[in-house]
Amino acid sequence: MAGETVITVVGNLVDDPELRFTPAGAAVARFRIASTPRSFNKTTNEWEDGESLFLTCSVWRQAAEHVAESLARGLRVIVQGRLKQRSYEDREGVKRTVYELDVDEVGPSLTFATAKVTKASSAGQQQESRSDRDPWAGAKPTNGQQGNGWQATQQQPAQQGAGHSDEPPF
Numbered sequence: 001m002a003g004e005t006v007i008t009v010v011g012n013l014v015d016d017p018e019l020r021f022t023p024a025g026a027a028v029a030r031f032r033i034a035s036t037p038r039s040f041n042k043t044t045n046e047w048e049d050g051e052s053l054f055l056t057c058s059v060w061r062q063a064a065e066h067v068a069e070s071l072a073r074g075l076r077v078i079v080q081g082r083l084k085q086r087s088y089e090d091r092e093g094v095k096r097t098v099y100e101l102d103v104d105e106v107g108p109s110l111t112f113a114t115a116k117v118t119k120a121s122s123a124g125q126q127q128e129s130r131s132d133r134d135p136w137a138g139a140k141p142t143n144g145q146q147g148n149g150w151q152a153t154q155q156q157p158a159q160q161g162a163g164h165s166d167e168p169p170f
Helices: 061-070
Strands: 005-013 018-021 027-035 038-041 046-049 053-060 076-089 095-108
Touching (some): 018 061, 027 061, 053 061, 061 095
Antiparallel strands (some): 005 076, 018 027, 076 095
């Protein structure tokens, strides 16, 4: 929409998403993300963390249910949405301003993790992945520990031996 500030933030969830429902039955999930810049200090020859940005994020409807099922504290995510500023008075009468993100898209960062994805049908039911016909058929994540959520695993080194090539498989 015109005039809105759309941003993309990469960071870690600082708590589990909290799923609630409005009186009309619409799902909303709220979670907080921390994004910490890192820079390399050539003098000390070490990486240094900058000041963390903490944002409260809200996602609505079916996406909210998917987020609540799929994401957990500590996971690295990529979130895109509309940045909102809200001012209010606290209980002591002090004016406060907060920044929040109305989420349009959210997913796991695959830089240091892997995820198995299955597509949810429009009725909210899972469909079997058709990886033999469509490798991108999935959209609903799974978690090996709890039976739902994104599954983050360490990448295994390639097997050495017959048939091994340094060329990518594509």
